[in-house]
Amino acid sequence: MAAMNMVQAINLALREEMERDPSVVCLGEDVGVDGGVFRVTEGLFQKFGKERVIDTPLAESSIIGTAIGMAMNGMRPVAEIQFLGFIYPAYQQLVSHAARMRNRTRGKITLPMVVRVPYGGGVKALEHHSESTEAVFCHIPGLKVVVPSTPLEAKGLLTAAIRDPDPVMFLEPTRSYRLLKEEVAEGEYVLPLGKARKVREGKDVTIVGWGAMMPIIQKAVEALEKEGISPEVLDVRTLAPLDHASIIASVKRTGRCVVVHEAPRSCGLGAEISARVMERALLSLQAPVERVTAPDITVPLPKGEHYYYVSPERVINGVKRTMSF
Amino acid sequence: MLTDEFDPMQGKMLSILDKDGNVNKGLEPKMSNAMLLQAYKTMVLARIADDKAVRLQRQGRLGAYPPSRGQEASQIGPALALQKGDWLVWAFREMGALLLRGVPLWRLYLYWMGNEEGSAYEGEVNITPSAVPVGSQIPHASGIAYAMKYRKESKVVLCYFGDGATSEGDFHEGLNFAGTMRTPAVFLCQNNQYAISLPRKLQTASPTLAQKACAYGFKGILVDGNDVLALFAATKEAADRARKGEGPTLIESFTYRMGDHTTSDDATRYRLAEETAYWTARDPITRFRTYMEHSGLWDDKKEREWAEEASRLVEEEVKKAENHAPPTLDDAFVHTYGSMPEDLKEQLEFMRTDLPPRKEG
Numbered sequence: 048m049a050a051m052n053m054v055q056a057i058n059l060a061l062r063e064e065m066e067r068d069p070s071v072v073c074l075g076e077d078v079g080v081d082g083g084v085f086r087v088t089e090g091l092f093q094k095f096g097k098e099r100v101i102d103t104p105l106a107e108s109s110i111i112g113t114a115i116g117m118a119m120n121g122m123r124p125v126a127e128i129q130f131l132g133f134i135y136p137a138y139q140q141l142v143s144h145a146a147r148m149r150n151r152t153r154g155k156i157t158l159p160m161v162v163r164v165p166y167g168g169g170v171k172a173l174e175h176h177s178e179s180t181e182a183v184f185c186h187i188p189g190l191k192v193v194v195p196s197t198p199l200e201a202k203g204l205l206t207a208a209i210r211d212p213d214p215v216m217f218l219e220p221t222r223s224y225r226l227l228k229e230e231v232a233e234g235e236y237v238l239p240l241g242k243a244r245k246v247r248e249g250k251d252v253t254i255v256g257w258g259a260m261m262p263i264i265q266k267a268v269e270a271l272e273k274e275g276i277s278p279e280v281l282d283v284r285t286l287a288p289l290d291h292a293s294i295i296a297s298v299k300r301t302g303r304c305v306v307v308h309e310a311p312r313s314c315g316l317g318a319e320i321s322a323r324v325m326e327r328a329l330l331s332l333q334a335p336v337e338r339v340t341a342p343d344i345t346v347p348l349p350k351g352e353h354y355y356y357v358s359p360e361r362v363i364n365g366v367k368r369t370m371s372f
Numbered sequence: 373m374l375t376d377e378f379d380p381m382q383g384k385m386l387s388i389l390d391k392d393g394n395v396n397k398g399l400e401p402k403m404s405n406a407m408l409l410q411a412y413k414t415m416v417l418a419r420i421a422d423d424k425a426v427r428l429q430r431q432g433r434l435g436a437y438p439p440s441r442g443q444e445a446s447q448i449g450p451a452l453a454l455q456k457g458d459w460l461v462w463a464f465r466e467m468g469a470l471l472l473r474g475v476p477l478w479r480l481y482l483y484w485m486g487n488e489e490g491s492a493y494e495g496e497v498n499i500t501p502s503a504v505p506v507g508s509q510i511p512h513a514s515g516i517a518y519a520m521k522y523r524k525e526s527k528v529v530l531c532y533f534g535d536g537a538t539s540e541g542d543f544h545e546g547l548n549f550a551g552t553m554r555t556p557a558v559f560l561c562q563n564n565q566y567a568i569s570l571p572r573k574l575q576t577a578s579p580t581l582a583q584k585a586c587a588y589g590f591k592g593i594l595v596d597g598n599d600v601l602a603l604f605a606a607t608k609e610a611a612d613r614a615r616k617g618e619g620p621t622l623i624e625s626f627t628y629r630m631g632d633h634t635t636s637d638d639a640t641r642y643r644l645a646e647e648t649a650y651w652t653a654r655d656p657i658t659r660f661r662t663y664m665e666h667s668g669l670w671d672d673k674k675e676r677e678w679a680e681e682a683s684r685l686v687e688e689e690v691k692k693a694e695n696h697a698p699p700t701l702d703d704a705f706v707h708t709y710g711s712m713p714e715d716l717k718e719q720l721e722f723m724r725t726d727l728p729p730r731k732e733g
Contacts, residue, residue: 122522148501
């Protein structure tokens with residue numbers, strides 16, 4: 048066991064899966080010699096060679112498009128798009144091909160592939176480097192969307208994503224890449240996709256989050272506890288397909304629900320979760336479902352980012368609104 | 373090398389069989405009688421099947437359909453150069469190529485009739501489903517070819533697209549990847565002169581499409597797209613090079629879409645009758661028939677017999693497609709993922725009770 052940050056844990060998962068299965072390859076911009084702009088693929092080029100850690104031309108649609116071709120023809124590509132804000136040229140490949148190839152061919156052609164993408168803000172990055180547009184992928188049937196929140200989670204979820212028979216978007220919270228270290232074991236560690244994780248038990252309110260929101264929720268919870276409020280916390284981990292059952296079960300116990308996301312409010316995943324809670328747990332609710340999100344504005348540059356990002360204080364405000372309804 | 377002899381940068385076009393069926397003996401490719409017969413019979417079958425599809429659409433028995441008429445050589449000539457284990461990646465106007473590679477006609481009809489089973493090609497045919505978003509299939513071919521190269525297989529991918537696709541970003545990205553990685557891909561641009569209504573000269577200022585290969589660091593060649601021998605020869609040479617690890621080739625097949633873009637289109641809105649007549653005189657089947665007759669492989673009697681047999685086959689395949697079971701509600705759900713998520717299972721069960729009863733037909 049070694050203490051690792053999320054970058055190291057993802058690197059370990061990639062290395063172990065590449066050792067285990069020669070059909071697994073990494074491709075993307077700067078993933079080879081440079082080891083990736085966040086150093087996630089560091090050392091893989093040296094270990095596995097240029098045929099398996101492919102420095103591609105700077106072309107997002109072809110990174111995902113060629114990954115689709117590789118997956119059609121017996122490989123398990125792990126494509127990296129450098130930032131979520133740059134993925135849009137490849138959106139057609141994801142929506143029109145990756146997501147529906149299995150269905151269009153009635154299962155004759157399937158695409159076991161992963162698209163790894165750093166997402167989200169809070170690292171004082173350049174314009175277009177802070178997007179959290181997970182909802183535009185969650186809306187597409189056939190795509191799975193996974194977001195890890197800790198190093199160990201990242202290892203187990205990425206391993207599962209690589210072994211999954213279908214295309215998985217693996218969104219990595221840049222803000223959490225080096226935020227904390229935890230013990231990550233070498234060797235087999237696989238977490239199930241599509242299952243939420245209960246981070247802590249509580250009785251007053253269910254707080255639902257994922258990825259970079261989890262440490263913020265944690266801070267809020269510590270403060271709320273001191274005020275005698277007992278939140279239950281769920282890390283949904285897989286945003287699509289979402290584990291509605293775990294959320295509903297929790298809300299039925301607590302009677303309140305706060306969804307926290309970094310993305311803008313309208314049509315964010317919080318809207319979907321809120322609708323499901325309304326459909327399945329209306330009579331258990333003691334307050335409307337509360338959404339703690341970014342407003343519907345363009346992500347500001349770093350000087351104005353505090354107007355945008357969710358803070359522990361805003362989570363606390365949201366919880367208190369549901370408590371005092 | 374044909375690609376050296378017929379340099380598109382100098383405006384040269386490879387032609388072996390002229391419009392009247394005279395062959396350039398110096399360039400005539402080595403093809404067995406069996407292969408020539410297969411090529412000719414498939415071209416005739418494709419023409420009959422295509423005409424039938426248009427009629428079925430007019431009768432409301434088949435959905436919107438993109439006719440192939442006039443492009444039979446352009447589709448079938450390149451596919452003749454493929455071997456077992458090779459891949460074929462197509463756009464949506466390549467029915468002849470799929471028939472040649474063994475996809476049953478009823479399945480193709482089934483697809484255009486609106487059933488996904490029509491894209492579930494049986495066996496190891498290595499054919500992707502159609503790619504309607506223009507040019508988006510090109511990077512797939514580059515990726516499929518990368519996997520071949522990675523496994524050190526002596527295989528190739530043949531990737532079709534149209535003249536309009538060359539304006540798409542995916543054309544650039546797909547060819548650029550293939551060139552950089554020297555993957556075994558043959559890119560076959562069916563330049564049928566129009567992208568729906570947009571004429572080729574408004575698609576790009578480039579004098580030929582073939583010369584675009586130059587920018588990607590590999591060979592390109594312009595070929596008479598109604599000359600099945602020239603298309604076979606050029607593709608065979610490109611495929612041989614690819615199998616030897618010498619990278620991709622771009623072939624521009626200079627042809628003409630004799631019909632409408634699809635059955636929803638009316639080409640008379642943007643094309644002159646004189647132009648269509650010019651191309652009708654350059655029909656790919658007529659000239660190949662002359663060649664086959666001169667070679668002693670074909671005659672009027674064989675033509676009559678094959679036309680009858682092909683027509684009968686087409687009718688049988690239409691029946692098969694029309695008698696195919698419609699998709700069930702389960703069919704529509706189960707192929708979304710390898711295993712159905714719980715939530716989707718619930719949605720399926722809900723739909724069972726919520727859908728109104730449906731009258732068949």
